[in-house]
Amino acid sequence: MEASSLPAALDLVSGGGAGLSPEKRAVLGSSLLLLQRDYRFERVWFWGCIQGVCGAYYIAEGLGPDRAAPRSRLYSLNCVEWSLLPPVTEEMVTQAGQLKGRFQGDPSFEYEYTERNAEDAERLFEDGKEPMIKEEARLVATIEQIDRAVGIIPRGAFVKTPLGSVSENRNFEGLSLAEAKRLSSYFHFTEPVNLKNKTLLEKADLDPSTDFLDSLEHDIPQGSWTVQLEKGGTVVVLRSLLWLGLTFYHVPMTKQYGYVYFGNGEKNLDLPFML
Numbered sequence: 001m002e003a004s005s006l007p008a009a010l011d012l013v014s015g016g017g018a019g020l021s022p023e024k025r026a027v028l029g030s031s032l033l034l035l036q037r038d039y040r041f042e043r044v045w046f047w048g049c050i051q052g053v054c055g056a057y058y059i060a061e062g063l064g065p066d067r068a069a070p071r072s073r074l075y076s077l078n079c080v081e082w083s084l085l086p087p088v089t090e091e092m093v094t095q096a097g098q099l100k101g102r103f104q105g106d107p108s109f110e111y112e113y114t115e116r117n118a119e120d121a122e123r124l125f126e127d128g129k130e131p132m133i134k135e136e137a138r139l140v141a142t143i144e145q146i147d148r149a150v151g152i153i154p155r156g157a158f159v160k161t162p163l164g165s166v167s168e169n170r171n172f173e174g175l176s177l178a179e180a181k182r183l184s185s186y187f188h189f190t191e192p193v194n195l196k197n198k199t200l201l202e203k204a205d206l207d208p209s210t211d212f213l214d215s216l217e218h219d220i221p222q223g224s225w226t227v228q229l230e231k232g233g234t235v236v237v238l239r240s241l242l243w244l245g246l247t248f249y250h251v252p253m254t255k256q257y258g259y260v261y262f263g264n265g266e267k268n269l270d271l272p273f274m275l
Contacts, residue, residue: 001258052105
């Protein structure tokens with residue numbers, strides 16, 4: 001969610017019980033603006049908080065002119081001092097997927113693999129050392145996993161130019177209440193997968209400038225999202241049951257929308273058995 005509208009946005013997603021203390025909100029409001037100035041980001045989003053055993057990671061994302069370009073991710077342990085996370089790689093995501101259990105809250109903490117593939121076994125034989133992964137790498141990989149799976153935007157909020165870059169749609173004035181209650185009105189803000197598999201006939205009704213992402217209506221498993229009206233029916237709130245703690249809000253007929261994550265960074269693998 002936008003750093004500039006953080007207090008109001010946090011109030012809109014507070015129905016689930018998660019949030020920040022008034023002290024943390026005040027500190028974040030100042031430090032995120034300084035972060036934007038120091039790193040010269042065009043926009044800064046407060047991504048959320050991953051709670052560890054001994055501490056919490058507060059996450060921010062910095063964006064440039066192309067909103068679809070890889071984002072700079074930073075974390076803080078006290079909401080004041082920020083550290084830049086390394087760029088995520090597919091190897092990091094794969095390695096982090098093998099780890100189970102809570103985060104520790106210490107970026108330098110090292111995990112040992114519980115499962116080894118042939119490459120890891122060969123490396124162990126050559127080096128004589130157990131393959132390790134630092135919590136900092138697990139953190140950025142988990143953020144990437146959550147963004148890919150449940151980072152969402154309303155339909156029409158962004159447009160794709162003929163050159164391929166993605167920017168905010170200045171003509172976007174929000175979804176109507178009827179549209180806002182449908183999962184098909186929301187898109188995953190990541191590289192599309194299902195869209196590429198659609199036939200030419202299915203693509204005929206799509207606007208290539210706005211319908212360039214995958215919608216939520218075909219997410220697997222079915223039922224992994226809840227849609228609720230809150231604040232007297234003035235706010236539409238979507239919550240993910242796959243990554244518990246991810247909350248998206250949108251105020252119909254306005255430009256106000258965003259998502260935030262407050263959780264322990266673990267995927268709900270029991271969801272298929274709960275539906």
